Amino acid sequence: MPADRHQVENFLYREARLMDTHAYDEWFALWTDDALYWIPSNDDDFDPQRHVSIVYENKPRIEDRITRLKSGVAFAQDPKSRVSRVVANIEIEEGENGEIIVHSTFNLTALRRSHMDTFAGRATHKLRPEGNSFRIAYKKVVLINNDEVINNLTFLV
Amino acid sequence: MKKQSVIDYNEFVKEDRIHGRVYTDPQIYEEELENIFHRGWVYVGHASEIPTPGDFRLRRMGRQTVIMVRDEDGQVQLLLNRCTHRANAVCQVERGNTNAFRCAYHGWSFGTNGELKGVSYRDRYPASFQKADYNLRKVPRVGIYRGFVFGSLSPVGLSLDDHLGPRVKEQIDLVVDLSPVGELDVTAGVHKYGYRANWKFQIENSMDGYHPNFVHQTFFTNIQHRTGRKLTDLFTSSSPAQTRDFGNGYVMLDFRPYNNAKSSLWRAVNPEVRQKEPYIEAMITRYGTERATELLTTAGTHILVFPNLVLIGVQIRVIQPIKVDETEVFLYPTFLQGVPEEVNVARLRGHESFYGPAGGGATDDLEMFERNQMGLRSQVDPWLLLARGLGQETQDEDGTLVGQVTDEVTQRGIWRQWKKMMTQGTDVPARRRGNGTARQVAQ
Numbered sequence: 001m002p003a004d005r006h007q008v009e010n011f012l013y014r015e016a017r018l019m020d021t022h023a024y025d026e027w028f029a030l031w032t033d034d035a036l037y038w039i040p041s042n043d044d045d046f047d048p049q050r051h052v053s054i055v056y057e058n059k060p061r062i063e064d065r066i067t068r069l070k071s072g073v074a075f076a077q078d079p080k081s082r083v084s085r086v087v088a089n090i091e092i093e094e095g096e097n098g099e100i101i102v103h104s105t106f107n108l109t110a111l112r113r114s115h116m117d118t119f120a121g122r123a124t125h126k127l128r129p130e131g132n133s134f135r136i137a138y139k140k141v142v143l144i145n146n147d148e149v150i151n152n153l154t155f156l157v
Numbered sequence: 158m159k160k161q162s163v164i165d166y167n168e169f170v171k172e173d174r175i176h177g178r179v180y181t182d183p184q185i186y187e188e189e190l191e192n193i194f195h196r197g198w199v200y201v202g203h204a205s206e207i208p209t210p211g212d213f214r215l216r217r218m219g220r221q222t223v224i225m226v227r228d229e230d231g232q233v234q235l236l237l238n239r240c241t242h243r244a245n246a247v248c249q250v251e252r253g254n255t256n257a258f259r260c261a262y263h264g265w266s267f268g269t270n271g272e273l274k275g276v277s278y279r280d281r282y283p284a285s286f287q288k289a290d291y292n293l294r295k296v297p298r299v300g301i302y303r304g305f306v307f308g309s310l311s312p313v314g315l316s317l318d319d320h321l322g323p324r325v326k327e328q329i330d331l332v333v334d335l336s337p338v339g340e341l342d343v344t345a346g347v348h349k350y351g352y353r354a355n356w357k358f359q360i361e362n363s364m365d366g367y368h369p370n371f372v373h374q375t376f377f378t379n380i381q382h383r384t385g386r387k388l389t390d391l392f393t394s395s396s397p398a399q400t401r402d403f404g405n406g407y408v409m410l411d412f413r414p415y416n417n418a419k420s421s422l423w424r425a426v427n428p429e430v431r432q433k434e435p436y437i438e439a440m441i442t443r444y445g446t447e448r449a450t451e452l453l454t455t456a457g458t459h460i461l462v463f464p465n466l467v468l469i470g471v472q473i474r475v476i477q478p479i480k481v482d483e484t485e486v487f488l489y490p491t492f493l494q495g496v497p498e499e500v501n502v503a504r505l506r507g508h509e510s511f512y513g514p515a516g517g518g519a520t521d522d523l524e525m526f527e528r529n530q531m532g533l534r535s536q537v538d539p540w541l542l543l544a545r546g547l548g549q550e551t552q553d554e555d556g557t558l559v560g561q562v563t564d565e566v567t568q569r570g571i572w573r574q575w576k577k578m579m580t581q582g583t584d585v586p587a588r589r590r591g592n593g594t595a596r597q598v599a600q
Contacts (some may be wrong), residue, residue, distance in 0.1 A: 076520035
């Protein structure tokens with residue numbers, strides 16, 4: 001059955017809101033147990049076993065990230081970044097084993113200590129249907145500035 | 158001779174304290190670029206980044222951009238990125254492979270060894286024009302140790318070999334000889350991040366054994382949760398780990414006494430690596446049991462090669478000043494040649510967990526540097542204190558100063574070298590005109 005576009009859009013918007021509002025536990029709950037979360041460094045695609053990534057995390061590593069952010073002593077998020085993003089240009093494909101592949105773009109503004117930073121890029125999600133919603137089995141974020149100096153990407157992307 | 162500074166640096170660097178102006182004064186910053194980055198030895202890159210003739214990387218020495226390129230004869234060259242005609246930058250991209258650097262402005266082209274190959278419409282130059290006078294200018298001195306490529310923009314001065322000395326080379330060996338074929342492979346890309354504060358905060362912090370239990374508690378908590386390993390006792394004031402100052406601004410955190418006390422054999426092999434045996438066997442075959450044990454237990458080093466190179470574990474860290482209150486930091490996780498792929502993948506994943514712009518450790522350091530720079534605006538008392546362990550140091554036979562790991566032996570060593578270079582110009586006279594090509598390769 002082809003995925004319901006409205007349902008997919010709602011899921012991505014919800015994920016964006018959870019990231020914008022630093023709702024760490026709710027965002028973490030979106031991932032499957034075999035999840036992979038990937039933000040390449042220097043280039044848009046490569047073998048992550050042969051090249052360093054900005055983020056290359058399985059579920060336990062994502063949990064470490066969340067534990068840290070919730071600790072109150074993750075100083076790179078003290079004060080927290082104020083974040084607002086727009087998710088758009090959503091394209092939906094059928095993936096394997098009932099998964100849904102979703103391509104999207106985002107524009108994100110992060111304000112911290114009077115400095116506004118802009119990030120933009122493309123995301124690919126592999127969503128696994130579960131009940132009336134989805135879980136994220138895979139998420140890859142291709143930043144247009146992945147080969148530039150980035151001072152602080154410790155909020156959720 | 159060195160231009161006389163109107164700044165009396167002795168007033169700013171005392172034995173047990175430094176004045177905040179060393180981090181905030183734009184004039185001091187300009188003099189640092191000239192006296193430290195444009196004269197002394199500066200790390201540029203690793204030879205394994207450019208294995209094939211024509212491979213190049215665009216790098217900086219202070220504010221000057223240089224092309225690190227392997228020429229057609231296989232030699233590593235450091236060429237200034239500036240056309241000898243009208244100063245256009247001849248290389249636009251950070252990495253690649255080429256058989257020539259061609260200036261787009263008027264069409265001059267240069268070989269990978271810098272030689273001027275082609276001059277467009279040459280007939281209108283006077284008869285005295287000699288192509289050989291207009292090769293790309295070279296970094297006057299190039300020194301290489303175990304693939305680590307250093308340059309000096311001064312044509313004269315101590316050789317790299319003499320400057321590093323046996324103790325620093327010994328530390329570099331600990332990093333490179335974790336490979337059973339004795340070769341690093343710096344091909345895994347780079348993390349690039351920065352911060353809005355002075356560059357010296359990063360080199361000092363890299364050698365600060367006092368901060369980890371405070372700044373990095375989230376990291377240690379996660380490690381303990383995942384592995385049961387408690388790392389915090391490494392950085393207490395009762396830890397057997399040490400600080401060392403070898404002179405010349407070469408300082409380190411020495412974890413060996415801690416590792417030996419813990420009998421933490423094979424630290425270099427990540428516990429998650431399943432195929433340890435082939436690697437360990439290859440190490441013993443190459444180095445013998447004693448040296449292999451030392452290498453695997455020590456697992457690299459934790460050293461500052463003043464002013465811009467830090468070696469920590471698997472990582473090459475390069476510190477690049479941008480402005481008095483802006484800095485960039487490039488981190489290159491390294492691979493070992495001749496090991497099972499799993500070992501190198503574990504090096505990558507370990508690096509990513511702490512480092513990079515989204516990492517769970519170093520980003521908190523950057524935050525500390527920015528808080529430092531903010532704090533410096535308050536100047537009723539302008540001094541920063543560096544007195545930990547002062548007067549309690551011991552001395553190795555070769556003069557190396559040794560303190561406890563939370564002592565500021567390392568910071569004092571950095572500032573001693575900084576003051577020396579800012580006041581005496583060390584052994585290195587001011588840059589001269591010319592296209593020096595002296596090359597020396599350290600042992």
